[in-house]
Amino acid sequence: MQLDSLYQEVILDHYKRPEHKGLSEKSDVQVHHVNPNCGDEITLNLSLRDHLIDISWDGVGCSISMASASVMSSLLSGKTLEEAGPILDSFVSLMQSKGTQTGDEEVLEDALAFSGVSKYPARIKCALLGWMAFKDASVQIQGR
Amino acid sequence: MASQITMTLNGSLIRKDFPIFERVIRGDMRLIYLDSGATSQKPNSVIEAEANFYRRNNAAVHRGAHQLAEEATDAYESARFIVADFLGGDVDEIIFTKSATESLNLLAYSFGNADSGNRFHLKAGDRIVVSEMEHHANLVPWQELAKRTGAELAWFSLNEFGRLDLSNIESVITVDTKVVALTHQSNVLGTINPLEAIVARAHDVGAVVVLDACQSVPHMKVDVEKLGVDFLAFSGHKSVGPTGVGVLWGRGELLDELPPFLFGGSMIESVTMAHSTWAAVPRKFEAGVPNMAQVVGLGAALNYLTTIGLDKIHDHEIALTSRLLEGFEENKDVQIFGPRGLDMRGGIVSFAVKDIHPHDMGQFLDSQGIAVRTGHHCAWPLTRKLGVNATTRASFYLYNDETDVDALIAGVANAQEYFGSR
Numbered sequence: 001m002q003l004d005s006l007y008q009e010v011i012l013d014h015y016k017r018p019e020h021k022g023l024s025e026k027s028d029v030q031v032h033h034v035n036p037n038c039g040d041e042i043t044l045n046l047s048l049r050d051h052l053i054d055i056s057w058d059g060v061g062c063s064i065s066m067a068s069a070s071v072m073s074s075l076l077s078g079k080t081l082e083e084a085g086p087i088l089d090s091f092v093s094l095m096q097s098k099g100t101q102t103g104d105e106e107v108l109e110d111a112l113a114f115s116g117v118s119k120y121p122a123r124i125k126c127a128l129l130g131w132m133a134f135k136d137a138s139v140q141i142q143g144r
Numbered sequence: 145m146a147s148q149i150t151m152t153l154n155g156s157l158i159r160k161d162f163p164i165f166e167r168v169i170r171g172d173m174r175l176i177y178l179d180s181g182a183t184s185q186k187p188n189s190v191i192e193a194e195a196n197f198y199r200r201n202n203a204a205v206h207r208g209a210h211q212l213a214e215e216a217t218d219a220y221e222s223a224r225f226i227v228a229d230f231l232g233g234d235v236d237e238i239i240f241t242k243s244a245t246e247s248l249n250l251l252a253y254s255f256g257n258a259d260s261g262n263r264f265h266l267k268a269g270d271r272i273v274v275s276e277m278e279h280h281a282n283l284v285p286w287q288e289l290a291k292r293t294g295a296e297l298a299w300f301s302l303n304e305f306g307r308l309d310l311s312n313i314e315s316v317i318t319v320d321t322k323v324v325a326l327t328h329q330s331n332v333l334g335t336i337n338p339l340e341a342i343v344a345r346a347h348d349v350g351a352v353v354v355l356d357a358c359q360s361v362p363h364m365k366v367d368v369e370k371l372g373v374d375f376l377a378f379s380g381h382k383s384v385g386p387t388g389v390g391v392l393w394g395r396g397e398l399l400d401e402l403p404p405f406l407f408g409g410s411m412i413e414s415v416t417m418a419h420s421t422w423a424a425v426p427r428k429f430e431a432g433v434p435n436m437a438q439v440v441g442l443g444a445a446l447n448y449l450t451t452i453g454l455d456k457i458h459d460h461e462i463a464l465t466s467r468l469l470e471g472f473e474e475n476k477d478v479q480i481f482g483p484r485g486l487d488m489r490g491g492i493v494s495f496a497v498k499d500i501h502p503h504d505m506g507q508f509l510d511s512q513g514i515a516v517r518t519g520h521h522c523a524w525p526l527t528r529k530l531g532v533n534a535t536t537r538a539s540f541y542l543y544n545d546e547t548d549v550d551a552l553i554a555g556v557a558n559a560q561e562y563f564g565s566r
Contacts, residue, residue: 002170003511003562007504012563038503038519039533060533062503063563126503 005116006123007063010071014110015063020073024056029140033133035125040065042129046137051080057130064114064123069130071110081138087111091131095124153452153460155545161187161448162543173513176548181331181359181492181539182517183381186445193444194386197437204433206410220436223443224426230446231376231393232367239392239399239429240439244358245281247377247392248325250429251354252285253405255323256292263401264322264352268294271321273351275300275308275337276529277330280522282356282377286325295322302529306333306482313345321351328360332521332537333482334465334492336360343372352398358382362449363490363541364458374398380438384541385445389438392429399425406431452542461491461540464549468493468538471553477560481530491540494521497556500563502536508559509536514552 023030027045034041040061047054055073059066072091076084091111094103099119103112117127159165162185169175177185197219203212205220228235241247258264266272272286272295290297300316303309317324324346329336339355346353352374360366361376362383368376375398380389394402404411404422408431413421422428449457466486472478477498483489497505506518517537520527527534538552 003508006507007563039524039527040503041533062501064503120507123503123507 006120008113008116010110010113011063011067014067014070018066018070020056020077021058021070022056023058024054027054027056028144029137031133031137031140033129033136035061035065035129037125038062040126040129042069042133044069044130044133044137046134046141048081048141052078053081053084055134057133059130061129062126064117064126065129068111068114068127069133071113072130072134075109075111076134081142084134084138088131088135092128094118095127153456153542155460155543155548158452158543161189163188163191165543169513169515170511173511176512176514176551178538178540178544178548178552179515179517180362180382180541180544181521181537183387184362184384184541185543186386187384187448189448190385190441190445194437194441197440202437205436206427216436219440219443220434223439226443226446227391227393230450231361231391232369233393234396236425237393237396237399239394239426240434241390241392241429242388242435243381243390244356244377244379245390247390248281248354248356249285250392250405251375251377251394251402252289254402254429256289257403257405259403262403264403266293266295266322269320270295271298271318272296273298273300273317273321273324273326273346275326276302277308277333277335277337277526278325278327278523279331279356279358280524281358282325282327282354283525286323296320300326302526305484306330306335307488308335308337310338310341313341317342317345317349317351319349321346321349323354324351325354325356327356327358328366329357329363329490329492330482330523330526331359331492332494332523332526332535334489334494335483336488336490338488339371339373347372359490359492363454363461365454368393380442380445383442383445384448386438386441388435389442391442396425399429404428404431408432410434449542457542458490460542461544462486462489464540464544464546465489465491465493467546467549468552471549472556475553475556475560478556481532481535492537493539494535494537496532496535497560500559502534504563505536505556505559508562509552509555512551512555512558514548514555516552 024045028047032043042059044057055077090107097118114127117123164185201215203216205217224238227238255264300308354375355373357376357378361378375394381387411431413423479496481494502518519534
């Protein structure tokens with residue numbers, strides 16, 4: 001079934017058992033992002049501990065948006081902002097590739113499961129919701 | 145022109161008038177289009193009317209001393225007669241806009257342009273009344289008008305059955321109320337609102353009633369005189385017509401007093417370097433070269449619907465809605481938002497399925513050739529009131545039939561299996 005390329009096992013697993021979900025009591029920065037097309041939303045807490053990223057989040061949305069936020073937070077947590085930047089760029093580039101890129105597994109790890117999303121234009125914003133929230137938070141934290 | 149089979153509401157025969165149903169979806173799936181609440185598909189007669197205007201009659205209307213300009217003007221103005229007949233209004237009460245959204249904004253901006261002394265003038269202490277079930281197009285323009293004028297925005301609430309709570313009608317429509325703007329049929333719940341008491345109370349306090357008829361005019365017989373409202377807006381593209389054309393109907397004497405919103409060519413009577421006066425209604429509200437081909441296409445669309453019969457279309461959609469509600473009744477994980485009965489409702493059903501987000505449901509149904517709408521349907525306050533972030537919505541039209549309904553019921557069950565078993 002063609003749909004299986006979109007709903008890969010990794011995605012449905014993260015949707016059912018999301019990681020880093022549940023907001024931390026304190027954070028250096030908190031951002032709230034919504035997808036006005038569908039009403040999906042995410043709140044993301046970002047802190048730096050000894051320069052290492054600490055993410056927690058909460059949100060409501062479809063399997064793609066929630067699983068992507070989960071994969072993003074587990075992939076980027078414990079890395080530095082300098083290390084996270086190229087991963088973020090690589091994911092955004094994969095999403096915007098209209099199915100022409102396969103993505104680098106070394107860089108993207110579990111996030112590679114979202115490669116099928118790029119063939120469904122209406123879902124790209126879903127997959128990017130958590131990542132754009134992180135990008136926003138990381139810009140804010142660097143401005144401090 | 146409508147084909148010979150259009151006097152009967154056999155969805156599969158009606159589909160033959162609509163070329164889009166010849167294509168397949170996601171490989172080799174038949175197109176099951178259940179998103180007419182967002183936009184309707186177009187019959188050949190509409191596509192040809194629009195194209196033929198460009199092929200044969202294209203010229204700027206109301207200008208030019210040549211044959212094409214005469215023919216273009218005649219085609220454009222003929223459509224105005226068709227719309228007037230369709231709604232039961234006077235031909236000079238029909239204003240063409242680019243969309244229903246523009247029709248409603250035209251009203252809100254024109255009210256805002258009214259000087260002190262004009263009956264539409266709004267100020268602090270005045271009230272504008274809407275409802276919780278409004279589409280953003282009939283909510284946000286009034287929010288903004290209230291901000292610009294200092295008027296207060298108030299609204300009717302929704303009860304647990306998906307209907308307006310009119311128990312407090314006199315405290316909502318107060319004596320200070322100047323405008324009551326209401327949807328005729330909810331684009332999310334399918335609820336058709338009863339207007340008699342609202343219109344009576346509004347007129348008692350000297351307010352005008354603005355009806356957003358986007359979801360009713362294409363689907364049932366709507367007569368502005370019978371409804372007693374003062375203004376009505378609907379869009380062409382939801383009425384098997386082209387995009388880029390909407391209609392605003394208003395009572396003649398009110399349109400005469402209402403100041404214009406868009407200024408420029410066509411809408412003037414006389415212009416000097418320092419001052420201008422306005423053309424008579426409806427031209428006063430139609431600045432610039434209008435969307436001529438789309439207006440002509442809308443005329444063809446309304447003729448098509450009239451040939452089929454609006455009462456038949458409504459009955460057909462209610463039969464389909466009944467079948468869907470019964471089918472969903474048997475699925476304990478499906479929650480339906482809006483009226484469960486068939487009285488005072490149209491062919492729209494919004495629902496949620498346990499543990500499956502609407503966006504995922506919509507994606508799965510798409511893989512089976514079924515087009516539905518998911519999200520907040522441009523009625524975010526209503527969706528919030530329902531206690532969800534989004535719903536899945538099926539909306540019916542004349543080209544749907546029972547096989548479409550059965551495909552949706554089966555598609556939902558298949559989605560439950562797909563997401564549940566993995």
